[in-house]
Amino acid sequence: MIRIFSWIGSCAGKASKTLRYSNRLAEAVQKKAEGIGEAVSYEYMTGDMLRLDYCRSCNNCFMKGKCPLDSQDDMGILKQKLLDCDILFIGSPVYMGGMSAITKNVIDRIAYWSHRFELTGKVGAVFATTSASYGSETADQLAFLARMNGVVVAHTGYATLNAGSPNLYLDEVMLPLLDAAAERLLDAWRHPDAYIDPMQEKAFTGRNYLNRRARAFHNLINTDPPDETLVCESRHIGEYPSFAAMTEAYRKAGGWAESVTGGNDE
Ligand SMILES: Cc1cc2nc3c(=O)[nH]c(=O)nc-3n(C[C@H](O)[C@H](O)[C@H](O)COP(=O)(O)O)c2cc1C
Known part of the structure; x- marks a missing residue:
């Protein structure tokens, strides 16, 4: 069983366009995996599902391996999900030219993981949705940050959902791209070394x-x-x-x- 977990840094819940991207990509992976006899589970969390405080720069995580906030908010739940998956999706909407604050907050809260390559061995897909601009820049930054944690990133994508209908755009324009992304993710699952940056x-x-x-x-x-x-x-x-x-x-x-x-x- 290949376990996909998707963290979506949008508080739009089920209406999140970034979540729609994630769902479409997961469906594509599931379909492709079926073809090779692999089962795939898919779970996601959006920003509104958790209560997360901001990093207080106490450095306890780097020095002592624990974040004092984890026992006070829901970060522990999210951390477990990030650790327990095989393929990790990280998706963010573009807000004012970059990733959303909640996406960055989660990345800050796991900054110490980058010093110990905590997410080594996981295959990653990172993506951004935007109404006009900065999709590729935001996705590239997500890819860099995931790689710093040890993730082998096999898909860096973005969708410019300015066609009035995000579903239509995702279905008609993005689906072939997401199909190719799913192929790469499964290939990276088998041969991670080929995707190391x-x-x-x-x-x-x-x-x-x-x-x-x-x-x-x-x-x-x-x-x-x-x-x-x-x-x-x-x-x-x-x-x-x-x-x-x-x-x-x-x-x-x-x-x-x-x-x-x-x-x-x-
Ligand atoms: C606060 C805010 C800031 C935004 N900033 C930008 C921006 O700088 N450039 C852009 O093209 N779209 C921007 N957008 C549009 C979003 O990137 C776009 O609607 C995105 O798909 C929303 O994803 P979500 O539904 O998953 O939250 C912004 C939207 C919001 C709410």
């Missing part, structure tokens, strides 16, 4: 350097390094020759072993 290898090298430096410094002063370094060490991230090799190992193992060391909410 060069920046992911660079981020991997950079993170390993920072972890080695943190380890050396904390050894010198005889203290524990931050949680993010401990987690990377317990995941043996510094021992893989490349991001691609780490992704392959993650996929073979079926996920990260439990390695979260933090425990202090304060």
Whole structure:
């Protein structure tokens, strides 16, 4: 069973055009997967379904591995969904030239995941809907942010829904594109290495350097390094020759072993 989870950063609920894009793409994946004998489940959340506070810049997540807000709002629910899927959709409407505030808020709330490649091994589709402009720029930024978390992005798309009827546009104009996107997503599911972006290898090298430096410094002063370094060490991230090799190992193992060391909410 391939599990799709879609986070839609719009509070328009079922009326969200970005949700419609997501639903159409999920349908296309389901149809294609049927053809190769794979079952696909699909679940989504839109912004209005959760109560999410804004990051307070306390840095507890980077240092201790926990966000104090998670026990006070619904972020824990969303985090679990993000972790439990195989294919992750992230969709945002374009608001004033970029992603919506709620989309960015979620990305900020999981910023520390990018330091430990938390979403490694997942295949991603990112997309934006817009009435006129900035669709591709917004989708590109979503792709960058997903990749920073380890996601192998196989579809970066946008829909300019200015034809008066979003459904008509999605059905008549977008459907062939979404069909091709579904093909790529399933291909990436089988061969993730072919969809790794060069920046992911660079981020991997950079993170390993920072972890080695943190380890050396904390050894010198005889203290524990931050949680993010401990987690990377317990995941043996510094021992893989490349991001691609780490992704392959993650996929073979079926996920990260439990390695979260933090425990202090304060
Ligand atoms: C607050 C707000 C700001 C918007 N800013 C832009 C914009 O800068 N450029 C644009 O082309 N469309 C803009 N739009 C239109 C939305 O991007 C478009 O309607 C989108 O498909 C809405 O998606 P949703 O229904 O999933 O929320 C804006 C809409 C809203 C509500």
